[in-house]
Amino acid sequence: MNSTCNKDWKKIARANGLAIPDAALERIAASLDALEADFRPLARALPPETEPALAFRATLAAEPEDAE
């Protein structure tokens, strides 16, 4: 299987209800394809146990143990 394939950005835009003119989509397609080609292999190689670098606290206020 190819590690990357070009996406149909116009179809994706329409499916998502995005009002991006076709001419604008044509201008950015090459840039998005290049980003896809660079990013997709990295994402595929991620070990499942790797958590995202996002923080969420169950309480709204910072807790004392947050102190560094």
Add this chain to the structure above:
Amino acid sequence: MTLLEAAAALRRREVSSVELTAAALQRIERLNPSTNAMQTVMAEAARQRAKQADEELARGEGRGPLHGIPIAVKDLFCTKGVRTTGGSKLFEDHVPDHDATVVEWLRAGGAVLIGKTGMHELAYGITSSNPHFGAIRNPWDRDRIPGGSSGGSGAAVAAGMVPMAMGSDTGGSIRIPAAFCGVVGLKPTYGRVSRYGAMALGFSLDHMGPLTRSVRDAGAVLNVIAGHDPRDETSSRRPVENYVPDIEPSIRGLRIGLPENFYFERLDPDVDAAVRAAFHEAESRGAEIVPLPVPDIAAINTVARVILMAEASALLEPHLEQRDQFGADVLALLDQGRLLPATDYINAQRLRRAMQREFARLWLRVDCLFTPTSPVTAPRIGETTTTIGGQDEDVRLASTRLVRAINLLGLPAVSIPCGVDRRGLPIGLQIVGPPFAEAPILRVAQALVPAEVPVPHL
């Protein structure tokens, strides 16, 4: 005059804040028409504040080295009662009812806010050729860009309008203008300086920091703006320290990383020579140069771009139906961000964690890394591609190639002038340290920055 020189002159009563402010306003009046560095000048408010600062100083109520010093902030820092545009037509009439934390703390430190500096639209680009408020021009060569997105801050400091202007850095936006304008630009560790009240571009990538004429000035400003702010959820509680290095600090025994891959590929030869000369200078002062491989920076840059595009587009989504309110380059980036699936954003944040762990191992071997800030010196206004080593490269991607990864990793980095190219344009050296190593990187920067930083003839 640097900020700390002006502060010393103020303390000796050789000059007053009113005089410093008047001189800054005169310089802005003379040089802003040709540079467009200042977006908004707050002349009357600054004069009043300067008078007040002089009175406080006369009563012995000094608030520190910034007291009475005229400064500027990038036009994305909210300023109570003063227009804050973010370089965007969307916000051309936006007048906040509060100050950003950075502005509040600078004012509390006695600084005289003289104006707001121009910037790349929405901080989303590096040329500062703003379609709504005009191109900002590099004081070294007004046909060239000052870099961006904090282009007005870089130009204002280089032109001697103010000794310090605040910038923000999401993918190099403090360090690139610092390099192109021949000034010092400090991007602190993520969480070290509050983001509250600064218009966001990429929540998890935005950093606030100063552009100055000297390394010690950057440290003096960090002393005022660093610290925990409960209004910024990502603000660190780690204690602050004194960030102003000695005048002649020792770097004997310091281990400086010389990247064996990525950072010295595809450079303008003058940039390559100037940065390598900085290694020799450091070695001659007793530092140990450690050649070593660095993690895959191209991959880190890719991940940073995915995160930035997703965060910026999410943030600006409510405005994206008003397509005529955006410049073409910014709109193209925002459109791209809307087309990325949520899974890409999450996976990019997972990759970020893995890359952070991998990069952390580097700090077991070295105390800091030296790299060029930009592979090229300031491009001409309107240029979209630059040629390096016979290869064409997009100006934005080339300019951010060596700095963007550091935003993803949240590491502190400073760009200092390290020479000029064959055309006389400034070259920047980037010094990167481990998390919260602002004081050590400013120490090494101070040891290496030329005693007389070249300034443009204006």
